[in-house]
Amino acid sequence: MFVDRFDGHWRLLLRSLLSGVHGAHRALEVFHKQHRANPNKPLHNFIETLCQDEVTCPVSATQPLTVKPMVCLFPALFKQNLLTFIHRLHHLLPQTTLVHVLECIKRDSLPNTWVTSLIAQLEREVDIDHEEPLFSAKCGQRLMDLSQRLSGDRKAGGWASCFQATPSHSALESAGSILSQVPPHRKRKGSPIDQDSDSEEVSQQKKRTRVELCDVEDVSVEVSQRESGAEARPSSETQPPPPHLPHDTLPETIKVAVLQLKDLLESHSEWDQNSSDAVKVLNDCGPAQVEVVCTILDLPNLSEHILPKLCSSVLELSPDLSFSTATALIKSLLLEKVLSLSEPASRCLVTTVTSLCSRYPRPMCQALFETVLKDKNIGNLQADLLNKLIESSLDSHYKLLTLQMTFKIQWTEPVLSIIHRLLDSKLDINEELFTQFTNHLMNQAPQYTKSVKFAKMLLTVLTKYSSIVTPAHKHTLSNCLMLNETFLKKSLQAALKRITHS
Structure with a gap:
C-alpha cells in the first residue's frame, strides 16, 4: 500500500528496490535512466518520503498504535537494497538526508544484522559519528583464542605475529599443522579412498579439525558482519596508517564525475547525451590524474560490449584528448584485452580499436603496437588484429613508424606476418x-x-x-x-x- 504514496517517477524505483536480491542493481539502472530523462528530479525527495512517519496497526487489540518511519515498515531485504543503493549514490545526497534516513532505519523494532552492518559501513564512509566497535567482546575473545592456537603460546605478539612479514617459526609450524589436518575434498562415488579413513584415530582427528574450522568461521562471519567490508581500524598507534587510496589524489569535482562515470559503466544501461558528457572528465585531468581515473574505472576489466559506446563518447570530445591522455586511456582500455586474446577479436573490440586508431594513431602506436610487438607471447590472434589496423587505420607515416619498431625486437612468425603486411602496402x-x-x-x-x-x-x-x-x-x-x-x-x-x- 506504501507504493501508492509515490508518484509515477519514483514508483518504478521503489518497485526495483523491492524486486529481490538484485534490487539494488536494478534500482541503479532505473535511477540512471530517470536521471538522464529528468535531471531536475532530486533523489533526496525520494529518500525523504521514505522517512515520513506512518501510523502502524497493533498486533493485538491491547497494544497501542505506534508511529514509525515508512522505511521501517518495509521488509529487511528492501532495507538492504536501499542501503546498498544509497552507498553507491551517497555523493548525490545532502549530509542531512543521509543522517535522517539512517536514523530512521535504526528505529526498526526488529533490527537485521546485515542492515545494521550496512548502516555502520555507510556511517564510516560518509564521516558520520560511529562509536560502535568493529567487533563485540565475545568476538574479541574468540580472536584471542584463535591467535593462541595459531601462535602456540601466550607471549607478546599473539595475533599480530601471524601478519608479520616473516612469521615466527612456531606460528608457521602451528598454522601448517592445522592446514595439514584439513580433510580433502569429498571424492566422487566410486573413486578410490584412503585405506585408513575409517580408523577411529583419523575420524576423531577430523572431528577436532572441523570444530576448529567452525570456530574460525564463526569469528570470520562476526567480523565481516561488524565491518561489512570496511577496513578494520588500527588497534594501537604503532600500526601503520590506512593505505592512501588512488582517488584521494583527485580534486573533488573530478572525483564526483569519475564516480558517476563508474556507475554508468557498471549499470549496463543505454547511453545518451548525458552519458557522453560524463566522459568529458578525461579532458579535465592531467597526465598523472588520468592514470588514477583509469584505475578507478577498472577499464582493463570493462565488458567488451560497452567499448563501442565509450569509444563513441571519446570520439565526440572537443577538443581531442591530449597525446598523454589518449595514450593512458588506450593502454588501460585495450592493451590487456588484446594481449589476452584466446579467440579472434570480437566485433566490439575490433570496432573500438579501429575507431581509436583512426583518430589517435600516434598514441595507438605507442600504447598498443609497440607493447604488443615487444611481447614475447605475441600470437597470430594479436597479429591479425594489428594487420586489420594497418590496412584500415594507419597512414604511411605511422606504418613506417611501426616498421621501425620491428628493428628493435626479435622476430617471430606472427611478427613476420605484420612486417609482410606493412611492406605489402608499398611504403615510401x-x-x-x-x-x-x-x-x-x-x-x-x-x-x-x-x-x-x-x-x-x-x-x-x-x-x-x-x-x-x-x-x-x-x-x-x-x-x-x-x-x-x-x-x-x-x-x-x-x-x-x-x-x-x-
Whole structure:
C-alpha cells in the first residue's frame, strides 16, 4: 500500500528496490535512466518520503498504535537494497538526508544484522559519528583464542605475529599443522579412498579439525558482519596508517564525475547525451590524474560490449584528448584485452580499436603496437588484429613508424606476418631506412630458412622495392636468399635476377 504514496517517477524505483536480491542493481539502472530523462528530479525527495512517519496497526487489540518511519515498515531485504543503493549514490545526497534516513532505519523494532552492518559501513564512509566497535567482546575473545592456537603460546605478539612479514617459526609450524589436518575434498562415488579413513584415530582427528574450522568461521562471519567490508581500524598507534587510496589524489569535482562515470559503466544501461558528457572528465585531468581515473574505472576489466559506446563518447570530445591522455586511456582500455586474446577479436573490440586508431594513431602506436610487438607471447590472434589496423587505420607515416619498431625486437612468425603486411602496402622507404631493414633482415634470416612467411616477405621486398635496391642492398638480399630452403626459392632467385642497376 506504501507504493501508492509515490508518484509515477519514483514508483518504478521503489518497485526495483523491492524486486529481490538484485534490487539494488536494478534500482541503479532505473535511477540512471530517470536521471538522464529528468535531471531536475532530486533523489533526496525520494529518500525523504521514505522517512515520513506512518501510523502502524497493533498486533493485538491491547497494544497501542505506534508511529514509525515508512522505511521501517518495509521488509529487511528492501532495507538492504536501499542501503546498498544509497552507498553507491551517497555523493548525490545532502549530509542531512543521509543522517535522517539512517536514523530512521535504526528505529526498526526488529533490527537485521546485515542492515545494521550496512548502516555502520555507510556511517564510516560518509564521516558520520560511529562509536560502535568493529567487533563485540565475545568476538574479541574468540580472536584471542584463535591467535593462541595459531601462535602456540601466550607471549607478546599473539595475533599480530601471524601478519608479520616473516612469521615466527612456531606460528608457521602451528598454522601448517592445522592446514595439514584439513580433510580433502569429498571424492566422487566410486573413486578410490584412503585405506585408513575409517580408523577411529583419523575420524576423531577430523572431528577436532572441523570444530576448529567452525570456530574460525564463526569469528570470520562476526567480523565481516561488524565491518561489512570496511577496513578494520588500527588497534594501537604503532600500526601503520590506512593505505592512501588512488582517488584521494583527485580534486573533488573530478572525483564526483569519475564516480558517476563508474556507475554508468557498471549499470549496463543505454547511453545518451548525458552519458557522453560524463566522459568529458578525461579532458579535465592531467597526465598523472588520468592514470588514477583509469584505475578507478577498472577499464582493463570493462565488458567488451560497452567499448563501442565509450569509444563513441571519446570520439565526440572537443577538443581531442591530449597525446598523454589518449595514450593512458588506450593502454588501460585495450592493451590487456588484446594481449589476452584466446579467440579472434570480437566485433566490439575490433570496432573500438579501429575507431581509436583512426583518430589517435600516434598514441595507438605507442600504447598498443609497440607493447604488443615487444611481447614475447605475441600470437597470430594479436597479429591479425594489428594487420586489420594497418590496412584500415594507419597512414604511411605511422606504418613506417611501426616498421621501425620491428628493428628493435626479435622476430617471430606472427611478427613476420605484420612486417609482410606493412611492406605489402608499398611504403615510401628512403635509402637509409631500407638499409637498416635489410641489415636486420640478414640478421634474422638464419632462423627462418624453412619459414614460408619469411620467404613471402622477402619476395615482396624483391618485387615491390626493386627500384630502391642498391648494389649493397642486392648483396645483402642475395645472402638472405642463399639460406632459404622453401619451395619459393626459385621465385626469389628469379626476382633477384630481374633487379638491375643503371
